[in-house]
Structure formats: structure tokens, C-alpha cells
Amino acid sequence: MKTATRNTDTDLSRLLNRLTRGDNIDECLTCxxxxxxxxxxxxxxxxxPRQIVRMAVLGLEDALVSSNMLWDxxxxxxxxxxxxxxxxxxxxxxxxxxxxxxxGQIPEDIKKGIxxxxxxxxxxxxxxxxxxxxxxxxxxxxSDEMEDxxxxxxxxxxxxxxxxLPNPRELGINLMHLTAMAKLFYAMKETWTLSSHHTDxxxxxxxxxxxxxxxxxARMVVEPAEALGIETLVLSECGHGYxxxxxxxxxxxxxxxxxNVVSIPELCLSYAQKGILRFDPDVHPYEIAYHDPxxxxxxxxxxxxxxxLLDMCCHGxxxxxPNREDGVCCGGGGGILQDSTTxxxxxxxxxxxxxxxxxxxxxxxxxxxxxxxxxLGELSTHFELGMKVDTVAALxxxxxxx
Amino acid sequence: MATIEFNxxxxxxxxxxxxxxxxxxxxxxxxxxxTQEGIEEMTDExxxxxxxxxxxxEKNGIAPMVRVLSKLTKFxxxxxxxxxxxxxxxxxxKMAGLPKPTGCx
Numbered sequence: 001m002k003t004a005t006r007n008t009d010t011d012l013s014r015l016l017n018r019l020t021r022g023d024n025i026d027e028c029l030t031c032x033x034x035x036x037x038x039x040x041x042x043x044x045x046x047x048x049p050r051q052i053v054r055m056a057v058l059g060l061e062d063a064l065v066s067s068n069m070l071w072d073x074x075x076x077x078x079x080x081x082x083x084x085x086x087x088x089x090x091x092x093x094x095x096x097x098x099x100x101x102x103x104g105q106i107p108e109d110i111k112k113g114i115x116x117x118x119x120x121x122x123x124x125x126x127x128x129x130x131x132x133x134x135x136x137x138x139x140x141x142x143s144d145e146m147e148d149x150x151x152x153x154x155x156x157x158x159x160x161x162x163x164x165l166p167n168p169r170e171l172g173i174n175l176m177h178l179t180a181m182a183k184l185f186y187a188m189k190e191t192w193t194l195s196s197h198h199t200d201x202x203x204x205x206x207x208x209x210x211x212x213x214x215x216x217x218a219r220m221v222v223e224p225a226e227a228l229g230i231e232t233l234v235l236s237e238c239g240h241g242y243x244x245x246x247x248x249x250x251x252x253x254x255x256x257x258x259x260n261v262v263s264i265p266e267l268c269l270s271y272a273q274k275g276i277l278r279f280d281p282d283v284h285p286y287e288i289a290y291h292d293p294x295x296x297x298x299x300x301x302x303x304x305x306x307x308x309l310l311d312m313c314c315h316g317x318x319x320x321x322p323n324r325e326d327g328v329c330c331g332g333g334g335g336i337l338q339d340s341t342t343x344x345x346x347x348x349x350x351x352x353x354x355x356x357x358x359x360x361x362x363x364x365x366x367x368x369x370x371x372x373x374x375x376l377g378e379l380s381t382h383f384e385l386g387m388k389v390d391t392v393a394a395l396x397x398x399x400x401x402x
Numbered sequence: 403m404a405t406i407e408f409n410x411x412x413x414x415x416x417x418x419x420x421x422x423x424x425x426x427x428x429x430x431x432x433x434x435x436x437t438q439e440g441i442e443e444m445t446d447e448x449x450x451x452x453x454x455x456x457x458x459x460e461k462n463g464i465a466p467m468v469r470v471l472s473k474l475t476k477f478x479x480x481x482x483x484x485x486x487x488x489x490x491x492x493x494x495x496k497m498a499g500l501p502k503p504t505g506c507x
Contacts, residue, residue: 109504116505124505126467134469141479168506173491175468175479202506340504343417374507 007059015095016056021086023095028053028087034079039328039352040072045345047072049079049089056092065102074349075207075334076294081325090299093334098209106208107339114204114213121199121220124168128196131155134171135194142182153182155194159229162192164264165201165221165245167236167370174370180397181236181264187400188271192234197224201241206248207335215252218244222257232260234267237391239295239333239369247300263296264393265368266305272312279399284314289360290392291320291353291376292327293369306368306392313392313399314364320356328352330367332375347382350375354383368392408434420495420502424459427499435497439488448485448497450475455498465491465500 007013008026016023034049035041041048047069055064064070073093080089096102117123122131132155139153154160162185170178185192198221205214225233235242242263250256262270271277290310296302303324311317322328331350336342357365357379365380365387367373373391380387406413411430414422419438421427432452436444454474458466468490472479486493491503 113505124507130467130469134467137469137472138479145480172468172505173489173503173507176483200506338506340418340502 006057010059010061011099011101012056012061012064012096013059015099016092019091022088023091024085024087025053025057025092027085028057029085030054031084033082033084034089037082038079039076040074040331040349043348043351045072045348049073052089052096053087053092056096061096061099061101064096065099065105070096070102071105071107071334071339072336072345072349073334074294074329074331074336076329077298078294078326078329081298094206094209096209097207098211107335107341109339109341110204110207110335113338114208117200117202117204117217118213121197122168122171123200123202123204124172126168126171126199131171131196131199134175138175138178138182142179145179146183146186151182151186153178153194154192156196157191157193157228160191160193161231162190162234162267163198163225163228163230163232163259164192164194164234165198165236165241166194167238167241168200168202169370170236171199177370177391177394180394183397183400184264184268184277184393187277187402188267189276193228193230195224195228201236201238201245203241203244204335204338206240206244207338211252214244214248218249218252221245222249222253226258230259232262232267233257235261235263237264237368237370237373237393239293239371242302242369243295243300246302263302263305263368265309265396266302268393268396269305269309272309277396278401279312279396280401281313281315281399283399284364284395286314286364287316287318287362288314288364288366288395289318289320289357289362289387290323291330291365291367291372292323293367293372294327294329294333296368297327298325302368306366309396310366310392313395314366318360318362320360328356330372330375331379332371337371337375343378346375346378350379351383354379354385357385357387358383363387365389366392366395406434416502418502421499424499424501427456431499432497435493439486439493439497441486445485447475447477447481451477451482451485451490451494452498455494455500459498459500465495465503
């Protein structure tokens with residue numbers, strides 16, 4: 001039997017152990033807390049977090065790259081939340097994914113999306129002309145719906161207070177969500193705009209661990225936003241998009257953006273607290289459960305604003321157990337939802353979440369991420385939970401008192 | 403990949419329930435998706451959406467943007483959702499036999 005010996009002279013070792021905390025895998029105590037905290041560890045085919053770290057420590061890069069674990073990991077960071085040495089799994093896994101040797105393992109859909117995003121600025125391949133045509137049409141429909149010719153969805157207007165950065169779904173498969181967001185801005189009575197340079201909040205460079213790609217995608221958002229002279233960039237409900245643009249953008253670009261960054265639920269909450277937005281909780285006369293998106297909550301600290309806003313729009317918020325720092329991933333994190341071949345696998349990764357949802361005994365659930373939203377809806381159907389899943393901002397829009 | 407049988411016909415579908423082969427589309431497929439979508443009766447407007455999607459797909463090899471679908475059918479977005487509750491991508495495209503949408507969807 002061949003015994004593995006520690007080899008620190010490897011590509012992955014050179015990428016890791018560069019910070020004092022987070023990627024300090026050499027300090028792993030092999031205690032296995034990460035295994036017990038991984039929500040997929042006990043499920044069929046689940047990854048073994050401690051083994052991922054040990055493979056990296058021992059320089060077994062080929063074994064790690066050729067195992068399924070690298071792309072099965074949901075990058076939710078639940079496993080290392082209580083790591084006594086402060087290692088964070090998203091750093092380890094994304095660094096390993098980012099190695100040249102791992103390029104062949106990148107799922108086809110992710111590869112294609114990154115190429116399209118870098119070429120056109122939109123992961124779904126929406127061109128600027130298509131964007132303008134779609135938004136102008138939505139603007140007309142919005143005016144009709146509101147019965148107010150002043151109710152518009154503006155685009156490419158300089159000097160506005162807010163620039164809304166949509167999720168690509170809001171310009172494609174889920175256009176109604178964009179109209180719902182427009183209604184929130186309408187009620188705030190502030191200047192706002194969309195931009196043909198800002199059709200996409202996502203940053204799949206983060207999923208594949210390539211800082212140069214992540215940096216270019218961030219730059220494509222930040223520089224044209226600065227050129228528009230906006231005060232605040234308002235992010236649609238997108239977990240990893242939020243994490244990258246709130247927590248990583250300064251390190252990626254080497255500077256802070258010249259504007260504020262908030263998510264749409266956070267912005268709505270602040271306008272409600274100022275007394276400008278008012279909500280009628282009787283529009284949703286039921287108690288609702290709230291799912292913490294890992295990227296918004298555990299990875300970025302955004303625990304309270306979505307809950308506070310939801311509480312104004314429904315009859316109480318019920319917690320899934322466990323939640324917040326210990327919240328369970330929806331089962332679609334780390335790019336797995338964006339790979340169209342994973343539907344069956346996601347019903348395994350999402351089983352612990354489905355169990356939590358069922359245990360609430362409720363019929364309604366909300367979250368602040370459109371990827372979680374899709375996955376949770378599919379879980380509800382697959383496990384016959386009968387739960388209606390909404391985003392927090394969409395519920396706020398429905399509850400608006402105009 | 404899976405196989406389903408409906409009214410004596412067999413269909414090969416992907417794991418999201420979309421037809422694997424566009425050419426295996428038939429009226430029985432429509433009847434099957436109808437039950438999945440909770441549509442009681444196919445109206446002329448349902449058929450119009452299906453036909454427009456198929457014509458566009460046969461010419462261009464991809465599904466049209468929702469804007470284009472609305473333009474070609476003259477249906478408002480809300481009306482498309484009334485006809486197909488799970489939406490143009492997941493409902494109407496599935497019924498028309500088109501492949502499932504990919505990307506950030």
C-alpha cells in the first residue's frame with residue numbers, strides 16, 4: 001500500500017495558504033466537524049468535506065480534480081462555519097475549481113454562460129438591442145397596468161439616484177418579477193433606471209474560482225455604473241451576485257466602487273422605515289417561513305432585512321430550524337442549479353431543506369434569492385409539500401399601499 | 403432520461419419533463435402536457451402559442467424571447483401566463499416540444 005506523503009509543492013498549495021485565515025488548510029486538525037455539518041454528507045453520493053481539505057493538503061490534486069466532490073459541493077460554507085481553525089470551504093473548493101487542471105471538469109452550461117457573459121454582458125445571451133426592446137415593451141405594459149402614463153421602466157438615464165441591476169431571469173423567463181420591482185421604485189418616488197450595460201447581476205467567475213473572470217465581470221458592472229453617475233446600485237435578489245458585489249468587489253477591483261450597493265429588499269426596508277413605503281399585511285393573511293440564502297446570510301451577514309420586510313407584508317415570519325448561521329442550503333448552491341443536467345441530483349441535495357420546509361406545517365415560504373426560489377419551488381413540487389414559494393421583494397410589491 | 407407512456411404513445415423526456423426529440427411531438431404529447439399544466443381545455447389561443455413557438459423554433463433553432471412571442475401572438479405578457487400558468491418557458495415551450503431553456507433560468 002502506498003502511503004500519501006504531504007506535498008506542498010503543487011499548484012493548489014500555491015493557491016492556498018496565502019491568507020492567515022480561510023484558506024489555511026495546512027492547519028486542518030482533521031477533526032471532522034465539517035463532515036458532520038455538511039447537509040449532504042449523509043445523503044447518497046454526498047461530498048466529504050474533510051477529504052476535500054486533506055486531498056488538498058497532501059497534494060493529491062489529480063484525485064481531487066477527478067472526483068465528483070469538487071462540483072458536487074454546494075459552496076454553502078455550512079461545513080466550515082464552526083471550523084476551529086477558521087478554514088472556509090468556499091475558498092478551498094473554488095481555488096481547486098480554478099486550477100487549469102480542473103478546466104475540463106467545468107459543466108458545459110457554466111462554460112457557455114461565462115463565455116456569453118464576457119462577450120455580451122449577459123449570461124443568457126441577451127443583446128443590447130433585445131434588452132432595449134424588451135424593457136420598452138415592459139414599460140408600456142407597466143403604464144397600462146398602473147393606469148398612469150408616468151409609471152415607466154426607464155433605461156440608460158444618467159444621473160439617477162438608483163440603478164437596478166436585474167437578475168437575467170427578470171429579462172427572460174420571469175419578466176413579471178421585473179414589473180413587480182418597477183412598482184416598488186414607482187412607490188419610492190425616486191429617480192431610477194435600468195441600463196443596457198447592466199442586464200445581469202450574476203458572476204459565474206465566482207463559481208469556477210477564476211479571479212480574473214470574476215474581476216472582469218465585476219468591472220463590467222462597476223465602470224458603466226460609475227459613468228451613469230448613480231448614487232446607489234440596487235441588486236436584484238441573487239445570492240452569489242450579492243455576495244460578490246457586496247463582499248468581494250473591492251478585493252477583485254483593488255478599490256471600492258464610487259456608489260453604494262444595496263439589495264432590493266434592503267432598500268425597501270429602509271424606505272418603509274422612513275415611512276415612504278407602506279405595506280398591507282392583510283394582502284398575505286398567513287404566517288410565512290423564510291429561507292436564508294447561504295450567499296446572502298452566512299456568507300455576507302444579511303440575516304435581518306429580508307425578515308423585517310417580510311414581517312411587514314405577511315402575518316408573521318416563522319423560522320426554519322436550523323437557520324441563520326446554521327441555515328441549510330436549498331440544495332442548488334455553488335453553480336449546481338445553473339447546470340441543467342442536475343435536476344435529479346438537486347432533489348437529493350435539497351432533501352434536508354424539503355424536510356425543514358415540511359416541518360413548518362406552513363403553506364408559504366419566501367426567500368431573497370431567485371436561484372433558491374427556483375430550487376425551493378421544485379422541492380415543493382417534487383416532495384409534494386404544497387408550499388407556494390415567493391421572493392421577499394415580490395411579496396413586498398404585492399403588499400404595497402399606493 | 404426517462405420514458406413516459408400516454409394514450410398509447412411513448413415519449414422520451416429529459417429529467418425536467420421536456421421532449422428529448424422535437425420530432426416526436428404529437429397531439430398526444432399536447433394532451434399529456436395539458437394534464438401536467440392543469441389546463442382543462444385547449445383554446446384557439448393555446449394552439450396559437452404552440453404553433454408560433456414551433457414555427458419560430460423550426461426557422462431559428464431556438465425559442466423566441468418572450469417579447470417576440472408577445473409580438474407574434476399579440477398577447478399581453480399577463481395573458482400568456484393566464485394561458486400557461488408555469489409561464490412561456492416552462493409551460494408553453496414544453497407543450498410545443500421545444501427543449502428546456504438553459505442558462506440562468
